[in-house]
Amino acid sequence: MGRECDVVVIGMGPGGEEVAGRLAEAGLDVVGVEAELLGGECPYWACVPSKMIVRAGNLLADARRVPGMAGDARVEPDWSPVAARIRDEATTDWDDAAAVERFTGKGGHFVRARGRLTGPGQVEAGGETYTARRAVVVATGSASWAPPVDGLDAVPYWTNREAVSAKERPESLLVLGGGAVGVELAQGYARFGTRVTVVEAADRLLPPEEPESGALVARVLESEGLTVRTRARAASVRHEGDTFTLVLDGGEQLRADRLLVATGRRPRLSGLGLETAGLDPEARTLRVDGHMRAVPEKHGGLLGHGHGHGRGGEPGLWAVGDVTGEGAFTHMAMYQADIAVRSILGEDGPAADYRAVPRVTFTDPEIGAVGLTEEAAREQGLSIRTGIAEVPSSTRGWIHKAGNDGFIKLVEDTSRGVLVGATSAGPEGGETLYGLAVAVRAAVPVVTLRDMIYAYPTFHRGVLDALADLDRPERA
Ligand SMILES: Cc1cc2nc3c(=O)[nH]c(=O)nc-3n(C[C@H](O)[C@H](O)[C@H](O)COP(=O)(O)OP(=O)(O)OC[C@H]3O[C@@H](n4cnc5c(N)ncnc54)[C@H](O)[C@@H]3O)c2cc1C
Ligand SMILES: NC(=O)c1ccc[n+]([C@@H]2O[C@H](COP(=O)([O-])OP(=O)(O)OC[C@H]3O[C@@H](n4cnc5c(N)ncnc54)[C@H](O)[C@@H]3O)[C@@H](O)[C@H]2O)c1
Numbered sequence: 162m163g164r165e166c167d168v169v170v171i172g173m174g175p176g177g178e179e180v181a182g183r184l185a186e187a188g189l190d191v192v193g194v195e196a197e198l199l200g201g202e203c204p205y206w207a208c209v210p211s212k213m214i215v216r217a218g219n220l221l222a223d224a225r226r227v228p229g230m231a232g233d234a235r236v237e238p239d240w241s242p243v244a245a246r247i248r249d250e251a252t253t254d255w256d257d258a259a260a261v262e263r264f265t266g267k268g269g270h271f272v273r274a275r276g277r278l279t280g281p282g283q284v285e286a287g288g289e290t291y292t293a294r295r296a297v298v299v300a301t302g303s304a305s306w307a308p309p310v311d312g313l314d315a316v317p318y319w320t321n322r323e324a325v326s327a328k329e330r331p332e333s334l335l336v337l338g339g340g341a342v343g344v345e346l347a348q349g350y351a352r353f354g355t356r357v358t359v360v361e362a363a364d365r366l367l368p369p370e371e372p373e374s375g376a377l378v379a380r381v382l383e384s385e386g387l388t389v390r391t392r393a394r395a396a397s398v399r400h401e402g403d404t405f406t407l408v409l410d411g412g413e414q415l416r417a418d419r420l421l422v423a424t425g426r427r428p429r430l431s432g433l434g435l436e437t438a439g440l441d442p443e444a445r446t447l448r449v450d451g452h453m454r455a456v457p458e459k460h461g462g463l464l465g466h467g468h469g470h471g472r473g474g475e476p477g478l479w480a481v482g483d484v485t486g487e488g489a490f491t492h493m494a495m496y497q498a499d500i501a502v503r504s505i506l507g508e509d510g511p512a513a514d515y516r517a518v519p520r521v522t523f524t525d526p527e528i529g530a531v532g533l534t535e536e537a538a539r540e541q542g543l544s545i546r547t548g549i550a551e552v553p554s555s556t557r558g559w560i561h562k563a564g565n566d567g568f569i570k571l572v573e574d575t576s577r578g579v580l581v582g583a584t585s586a587g588p589e590g591g592e593t594l595y596g597l598a599v600a601v602r603a604a605v606p607v608v609t610l611r612d613m614i615y616a617y618p619t620f621h622r623g624v625l626d627a628l629a630d631l632d633r634p635e636r637a
Pocket of ligand 2: 337360361363368423488489521
């Protein structure tokens with residue numbers, strides 16, 4: 162039988178930590194199992210350190226914008242304060258003692274080990290079997306994924322982990338993958354003086370976002386001296402001496418001191434024993450219902466036991482965060498964690514609603530987006546029209562001048578007269594997004610959005626111009 166408890170949480174990243182901490186605070190006997198650091202990818206190797214790099218790079222960029230606007234400034238970039246800040250302030254040298262104390266202070270029991278399901282409600286970790294009376298929560302997150310490029314396995318390439326913990330910046334860097342990880346880190350390193358080339362297989366950067374977003378980021382990166390190669394596929398890689406050589410499909414060779422592979426992430430599900438809970442062990446994501454309860458990939462009775470309601474009956478299985486495949490964002494893991502906590506405690510509450518998922522890529526300009534892109538809305542068969550306004554044409558954008566690239570794009574479902582998607586790219590694009598996220602989530606009528614008063618001269622006042630652009634005859 163092993164040790165009995167109410168809940169076992171496997172994986173203590175942002176999602177698992179939130180679920181485990183909240184349930185412990187609610188008085189449940191919670192065991193939190195974590196193989197590496199309590200807090201997961203986000204604080205130690207992802208969101209937080211990468212945004213410290215972005216913040217430092219933005220300071221340098223602003224200093225370079227001083228001439229012609231505010232006098233003169235000499236900029237001497239130095240990577241060492243960035244590395245020190247990540248080591249000392251963000252990660253305490255990759256030590257999670259404070260996070261462990263926070264969790265145990267709430268009454269949780271922490272186990273540092275790799276956990277695996279061994280049956281309904283049963284988790285084996287560190288040689289002990291834990292039996293949950295109420296729930297097991299899988300929150301094992303995702304790991305960086307590398308494509309099958311000849312030679313890649315044999316070379317010491319960087320993932321996000323090495324890129325955010327580097328003590329020194331390389332002279333040159335090849336970035337494979339032009340998604341969020343790739344472009345944020347590419348711009349960050351380049352602003353410190355690293356010669357950066359981004360290689361993206363798709364026809365544009367940030368492929369899931371609006372084409373205007375990828376085009377804008379490419380234009381800005383190129384204007385800052387980076388090389389951007391789209392529709393470029395890596396065929397092979399080698400590492401000789403201190404140099405990486407990436408050979409593209411057409412035979413072209415690119416060389417650099419370091420290679421960052423940023424080609425996406427995959428949920429950490431292998432070896433988790435999903436089959437012992439009636440789930441498909443080969444599934445790429447762990448599918449959940451609106452209350453974060455695991456549901457089987459295949460129909461036909463595979464489910465069996467192990468998915469009870471978690472109160473009074475058999476223990477249930479829940480999942481939150483990157484493993485669910487609903488969007489690899491910390492805010493998604495936290496949102497799902499909140500729903501799972503309510504569900505496990507048997508409290509009423511709305512089911513998950515993914516119509517207005519916000520995304521922010523923290524390049525400069527920031528690319529904020531919510532809901533559907535124009536293409537996704539058309540694919541859903543919606544009758545739509547779009548409106549665009551350029552940031553430099555707005556009063557605030559014109560005043561801002563240096564570094565004012567950006568636009569606001571709205572996607573309206575004309576049958577309902579509401580926005581189903583929006584992009585706000587520009588200075589503070591991620592902050593401007595907030596009002597648009599409310600509009601999409603609450604289905605605020607476009608006529609109401611037009612009837613509002615927008616403070617002058619803000620960046621978000623550009624929304625008014627984009628709303629007016631919805632009516633342009635050629636867009637109707
Ligand atoms: C470079 C980078 C920058 C990012 N920036 C942002 C950003 O700005 N904003 C944003 O919203 N998102 C960002 N993300 C995404 C964000 O980091 C993830 O969405 C988030 O960390 C997911 O949380 P999670 O709890 O699902 O999983 P994770 O953070 O991956 O944590 C899962 C934990 O489970 C543990 N684990 C795995 N298997 C087991 C096992 N069998 N037993 C025990 N423990 C196990 C792992 O060790 C890990 O600690 C970024 C990602 C990267 C790579
Ligand atoms: N600011 C944020 O919120 C933030 C920042 C970073 C990461 N994240 C999250 O982390 C996840 C992972 O980010 P990511 O950027 O690693 O993945 P991604 O899937 O967003 O982008 C990977 C890119 O690599 C390209 N690619 C794939 N194989 C390739 C190949 N062989 N050659 C060249 N290009 C190739 C893809 O076309 C894609 O554009 C994202 O889904 C995102 O949700 C969020």
